[in-house]
Amino acid sequence: DADVTQTPRNRITKTGKRIMLECSQTKGHDRMYWYRQDPGLGLRLIYYSFDVKDINKGEISDGYSVSRQAQAKFSLSLESAIPNQTALYFCATSVGANSNQPQHFGDGTRLSIL
Amino acid sequence: GQNIDQPTEMTATEGAIVQINCTYQTSGFNGLFWYQQHAGEAPTFLSYNVLDGLEEKGRFSSFLSRSKGYSYLLLKELQMKDSASYLCAVRRSDYKLSFGAGTTVTVRA
Numbered sequence: 726d727a728d729v730t731q732t733p734r735n736r737i738t739k740t741g742k743r744i745m746l747e748c749s750q751t752k753g754h755d756r757m758y759w760y761r762q763d764p765g766l767g768l769r770l771i772y773y774s775f776d777v778k779d780i781n782k783g784e785i786s787d788g789y790s791v792s793r794q795a796q797a798k799f800s801l802s803l804e805s806a807i808p809n810q811t812a813l814y815f816c817a818t819s820v821g822a823n824s825n826q827p828q829h830f831g832d833g834t835r836l837s838i839l
Numbered sequence: 840g841q842n843i844d845q846p847t848e849m850t851a852t853e854g855a856i857v858q859i860n861c862t863y864q865t866s867g868f869n870g871l872f873w874y875q876q877h878a879g880e881a882p883t884f885l886s887y888n889v890l891d892g893l894e895e896k897g898r899f900s901s902f903l904s905r906s907k908g909y910s911y912l913l914l915k916e917l918q919m920k921d922s923a924s925y926l927c928a929v930r931r932s933d934y935k936l937s938f939g940a941g942t943t944v945t946v947r948a
Binding site: 828833 | 843847881884889928936938941
């Protein structure tokens with residue numbers, strides 16, 4: 726079983742719809758992140774959380790919201806989807822600070838907004 | 840702000856060596872990571888450098904020069920399965936990662 730699980734893996738939806746992407750982890754990590762990946766742009770941080778109920782904006786948080794109700798779960802919502810939110814979305818986890826441990830990524834959610 | 844540059848594409852022959860360069864400018868440096876990402880899959884961790892010098896892990900090595908804002912990933916004895924994107928990521932002093940756009944390496948027989 727994957728340590729970082731994202732659902733759904735693929736989603737096609739229409740402009741204006743509300744969408745939630747789920748991420749759950751069994752690694753016991755405190756820190757969780759949401760990124761989007763677009764061709765030629767690399768991974769960009771949307772939101773991150775260092776603990777339950779802790780929420781921080783990344784570099785591209787507009788149009789998105791998140792919820793961290795439990796250590797193992799971090800969900801990303803698009804309140805009213807628009808076509809330029811079409812992208813590959815990744816959830817990642819990591820242990821706390823002062824560590825050489827990397828972030829661990831889920832398998833991604835491919836989201837298409839029509 | 841962050842500025843991380845790496846070549847877009849590289850092509851090499853099976854059995855050869857390829858070096859992927861990464862230059863960065865960042866406000867606060869706390870380590871550099873290299874990830875491998877096969878098409879449509881999750882990035883997976885390859886290496887980490889925080890001090891200057893070379894880190895070797897089997898066929899893969901990574902080098903860092905903090906004064907020059909420069910790193911490279913060296914892939915030796917290339918195999919077909921090494922065809923993938925390679926992502927350079929700089930960890931800032933606030934422990935967030937900033938990623939380069941990635942270098943797509945194609946290994947030819």
